[in-house]
Amino acid sequence: MSTTVIPAQALPVLLTGPKAPLWWAFVLLLGIESVVFGGLITSYFYLKQASSNWPPAGLDHPELLLPTLNTLVLIASSAAMFYGDRSIKRGSQTGLKIGQTTALVLALVFLTVKYIEYSGLPYDWSTHAYGSMVWTMSGFHAAHVMTVVLKGLVVEALVWKGYFTPQRRLGVQVNGLYWHFVVVVWIPLYFTIYWSPRLF
Amino acid sequence: MTEFVVAEARAAAAPTSERLWRTWDTPPGIIGWFSAVNHRVVGLRFIVTALLFFLIGGLEALAMRTQLARPEAGLIPPELYNQIMTMHGTTMMFFFAVPVMEGLGIYFVPLMLGARDMPFPRMNALGYWIYVIAGVTLYWGFLTGQAPEAGWTAYPPLSQQEYLPGLGMDIWATAITFLEISALLAAVELVVLILKQRAPGMSVNRMPLFVWAILVMSFMIIFAMPAVMLGSVMLALDRLVDANFFDPSAGGHPLLFQHLFWFFGHPEVYIIFVPALGIVSSVLPAFVRREIVGYTALAVATVLIGFVSFGLWVHHMFTTGVPLLGAGFFAAASTIIAIPSGIQIFAWLATIWSARRIVWSTPLLFVIGFVILFTLGGITGVMVASVPLDWQVHDTYFVVAHFHYVLIGGAVFPLFAALYYWFPKVTGRMLDERLGKWNFWLMFIGFNIAFYPMHHLGFAGMPRRIYTYLPGTGWQDLNLLATIGAFLIALSAAFFLLNVVRSLRNGAVAGNNPWGAPTLEWATPSPPPPYNFAAIPSVRSRDPLWSQAELADAEPGAGDPPHPDAEPLVVELRDDRRETVGTSTLDGVPESRIVLTTPSLWPLLVALAIGLTFIGAMVTLWLVPVGAFLTFVGLAAWHWPSNRGYEL
Numbered sequence: 001m002s003t004t005v006i007p008a009q010a011l012p013v014l015l016t017g018p019k020a021p022l023w024w025a026f027v028l029l030l031g032i033e034s035v036v037f038g039g040l041i042t043s044y045f046y047l048k049q050a051s052s053n054w055p056p057a058g059l060d061h062p063e064l065l066l067p068t069l070n071t072l073v074l075i076a077s078s079a080a081m082f083y084g085d086r087s088i089k090r091g092s093q094t095g096l097k098i099g100q101t102t103a104l105v106l107a108l109v110f111l112t113v114k115y116i117e118y119s120g121l122p123y124d125w126s127t128h129a130y131g132s133m134v135w136t137m138s139g140f141h142a143a144h145v146m147t148v149v150l151k152g153l154v155v156e157a158l159v160w161k162g163y164f165t166p167q168r169r170l171g172v173q174v175n176g177l178y179w180h181f182v183v184v185v186w187i188p189l190y191f192t193i194y195w196s197p198r199l200f
Numbered sequence: 201m202t203e204f205v206v207a208e209a210r211a212a213a214a215p216t217s218e219r220l221w222r223t224w225d226t227p228p229g230i231i232g233w234f235s236a237v238n239h240r241v242v243g244l245r246f247i248v249t250a251l252l253f254f255l256i257g258g259l260e261a262l263a264m265r266t267q268l269a270r271p272e273a274g275l276i277p278p279e280l281y282n283q284i285m286t287m288h289g290t291t292m293m294f295f296f297a298v299p300v301m302e303g304l305g306i307y308f309v310p311l312m313l314g315a316r317d318m319p320f321p322r323m324n325a326l327g328y329w330i331y332v333i334a335g336v337t338l339y340w341g342f343l344t345g346q347a348p349e350a351g352w353t354a355y356p357p358l359s360q361q362e363y364l365p366g367l368g369m370d371i372w373a374t375a376i377t378f379l380e381i382s383a384l385l386a387a388v389e390l391v392v393l394i395l396k397q398r399a400p401g402m403s404v405n406r407m408p409l410f411v412w413a414i415l416v417m418s419f420m421i422i423f424a425m426p427a428v429m430l431g432s433v434m435l436a437l438d439r440l441v442d443a444n445f446f447d448p449s450a451g452g453h454p455l456l457f458q459h460l461f462w463f464f465g466h467p468e469v470y471i472i473f474v475p476a477l478g479i480v481s482s483v484l485p486a487f488v489r490r491e492i493v494g495y496t497a498l499a500v501a502t503v504l505i506g507f508v509s510f511g512l513w514v515h516h517m518f519t520t521g522v523p524l525l526g527a528g529f530f531a532a533a534s535t536i537i538a539i540p541s542g543i544q545i546f547a548w549l550a551t552i553w554s555a556r557r558i559v560w561s562t563p564l565l566f567v568i569g570f571v572i573l574f575t576l577g578g579i580t581g582v583m584v585a586s587v588p589l590d591w592q593v594h595d596t597y598f599v600v601a602h603f604h605y606v607l608i609g610g611a612v613f614p615l616f617a618a619l620y621y622w623f624p625k626v627t628g629r630m631l632d633e634r635l636g637k638w639n640f641w642l643m644f645i646g647f648n649i650a651f652y653p654m655h656h657l658g659f660a661g662m663p664r665r666i667y668t669y670l671p672g673t674g675w676q677d678l679n680l681l682a683t684i685g686a687f688l689i690a691l692s693a694a695f696f697l698l699n700v701v702r703s704l705r706n707g708a709v710a711g712n713n714p715w716g717a718p719t720l721e722w723a724t725p726s727p728p729p730p731y732n733f734a735a736i737p738s739v740r741s742r743d744p745l746w747s748q749a750e751l752a753d754a755e756p757g758a759g760d761p762p763h764p765d766a767e768p769l770v771v772e773l774r775d776d777r778r779e780t781v782g783t784s785t786l787d788g789v790p791e792s793r794i795v796l797t798t799p800s801l802w803p804l805l806v807a808l809a810i811g812l813t814f815i816g817a818m819v820t821l822w823l824v825p826v827g828a829f830l831t832f833v834g835l836a837a838w839h840w841p842s843n844r845g846y847e848l
């Protein structure tokens with residue numbers, strides 16, 4: 001019988017996809033984050049069912065128009081991100097630059113609108129439990145948007161240095177995945193905060 | 201002294217390994233010490249630090265038992281008692297039991313898998329530093345008179361600002377939130393390690409049961425810890441910025457905290473206990489000289505325990521007025537967990553029953569002690585799972601007896617089995633058997649004297665969390681007995697320490713495989729070289745060292761040719777950078793080389809920055825953005841691509 005030898009060069013150094021450790025770590029990170037966001041939404045509804053007036057008496061239903069437009073802005077940033085990643089996959093540095101930069105700008109618009117929206121609210125976290133919940137959910141999510149913006153700036157710097165190539169684009173990819181997650185997770189939060197008081 | 205053993209091992213390694221050694225060695229000096237990332241360095245630090253916390257928590261227990269030895273003892277005033285009790289529970293659960301199991305996983309799982317290191321070594325180091333900073337913060341508060349005093353469960357309203365002003369509870373809430381980041385990092389790392397870095401040929405159904413257990417523990421951490429983080433963050437927000445999550449007068453609800461806490465808290469007990477199950481299943485075969493009975497049943501039962509334990513949390517809340525129908529559901533679910541636990545017990549009994557030969561060494565004694573005590577704790581567990589009985593004994597010493605039987609019987613006894621079993625691998629020296637037997641018997645007898653009477657005290661109506669009691673209650677004899685037992689446990693711990701110190705000085709030299717055990721960690725020298733395995737072993741059975749001659753005979757590292765009747769698979773790796781083999785998730789087929797990161801100071805610096813974010817929040821909220829920004833800068837520097845060309 002013989003010994004099978006796999007020489008070092010025969011095995012690739014994998015950087016992406018389900019064969020790479022980083023991909024798994026990333027999925028698990030998203031799992032953790034999902035539990036946290038899920039816990040926030042569950043807490044919201046727990047307090048809602050335990051309370052006889054939620055949102056508290058005297059408060060109108062949350063305004064819909066501005067947050068809805070803002071949600072669309074956030075979704076658009078995800079599309080821009082996707083476009084950038086697809087461009088570099090095909091070797092287009094310009095496409096990558098356009099995609100990354102647009103996404104960053106849209107995320108900054110989202111944050112600014114959020115700031116305007118929340119500075120106009122008639123209550124804050126210390127007014128009542130409803131306020132604590134809404135501010136925490138929005139604030140926690142906004143902190144995530146800020147994180148992806150900061151991360152995006154680092155990637156942006158590398159983009160302008162021309163660091164990425166069709167082969168070497170894990171940075172773009174991972175940053176993009178997390179970006180999409182932050183966008184997607186906003187949608188249940190959006191429904192909880194802005195629609196659930198109207199629906200039930 | 202460990203220096204000396206390492207030097208010995210280096211001399212023993214073949215000259216071809218010299219380059220590997222240089223690639224994998226931790227840099228010397230104080231900076232090197234702070235930048236170490238190798239899994240065995242970090243794992244050992246976790247274990248030693250956790251044992252230190254065990255010692256501290258034990259001293260706190262002795263203080264409480266001394267106060268309770270007789271009625272109306274004036275040793276410890278009520279407030280201080282509450283603080284000590286809270287610190288004991290918090291220390292034992294958060295700072296000892298979980299980290300020690302993570303440490304065992306970080307140290308031994310890569311060895312059992314034939315890997316050279318974990319997938320993200322720097323993340324490992326980051327987790328360790330976070331753990332240390334959280335522990336130092338909590339104890340700094342305690343020593344400066346700012347201790348939490350609402351019990352390890354920190355229920356509001358007691359834990360709210362109105363009732364417990366001062367920094368103590370703030371420190372608790374922030375330290376716990378912060379600490380759980382460390383547990384989550386370790387969990388992510390362990391899952392990825394187990395899924396992607398098993399030795400070639402190690403399909404999932406050949407994984408050692410300890411590895412199964414660590415896998416389940418890690419998944420449980422991932423789903424449970426975020427809940428307690430959420431709870432403790434809400435508590436901190438209520439206290440620090442006047443939020444109202446738990447304040448009923450402003451539409452909040454104190455029970456929300458209990459739900460969040462126990463959604464974590466019940467699995468927490470199993471996070472501690474599942475690795476202990478793995479230890480038992482992995483230690484047993486070496487001492488009964490046969491493979492484990494019911495491998496598949498044991499693995500499946502471990503996974504089931506993990507799942508079911510998430511559906512039990514309300515049994516801690518039977519007395520809070522939850523609807524009876526709900527309580528009934530959780531009572532039934534709680535009894536169901538006895539089934540997978542029972543399967544495990546019977547598989548071990550069958551293994552012992554059918555032993556080829558029983559080797560009565562200290563690890564086996566601790567395993568048998570575990571089986572007995574855990575069964576007793578399990579029985580009282582099934583008892584309190586029934587709602588009417590729980591109403592009677594809730595918050596009495598019956599519960600204190602129950603959970604110490606499960607926690608000490610179910611986790612500390614297996615832990616000691618593990619310490620005796622793996623000490624030779626870590627240090628190259630055997631622990632002494634005679635001192636080990638003293639250690640075991642004192643602990644076993646002391647434990648039962650300390651905690652068995654508490655069942656009766658509970659039935660006699662003694663509430664938990666009281667700093668003293670009146671003479672006429674009839675509780676004093678059993679309390680005195682319990683205190684004597686606690687001191688016997690302390691004595692047994694002293695024997696353990698003595699044993700460790702003596703062994704490090706002049707214990708018998710262990711060799712690669714002193715117990716004749718079947719798993720891969722024994723196929724490499726003790727202590728292993730920094731790269732663990734010079735040649736990555738390949739595996740063709742569940743008990744490779746018993747069935748693959750080339751592993752049992754040769755010292756991998758010496759570069760011996762494989763045994764003729766074997767068909768080993770050799771995967772070549774580069775020796776000038778840190779590489780290990782990546783294998784497929786289910787079948788363990790080699791599919792990539794994983795390039796690992798090198799020692800670095802960034803993990804420590806990032807841990808300090810994260811610490812500033814959390815702990816600074818207590819001083820002024822302005823420190824939160826500052827800390828967060830520093831964290832971000834640190835992380836960016838850590839990940840900034842170098843010209844090595846494989847990062848990012």
Ligand code: HEM
Pocket residue numbers: 258261262264265285286288289290292293297350351352353600604607608612650663664665666686689
């Ligand atoms: C080494 C021997 C130990 C002794 C003598 C001991 C003794 C005690 C005592 C006297 C209490 C206070 C009961 C009360 O006032 O209500 C207590 C509480 C507790 N112990 Fe231990 N203990 C020991 C080890 C452990 C270990 C290893 C763990 C966990 C792994 C643990 C976890 C706890 C917890 C969670 C509490 C509840 C604290 C609270 O009520 O908030 N103990 N223990």
Ligand SMILES: [Cu+2]
Pocket residue numbers: 465466469512513515516
């Ligand atoms: Cu429980």
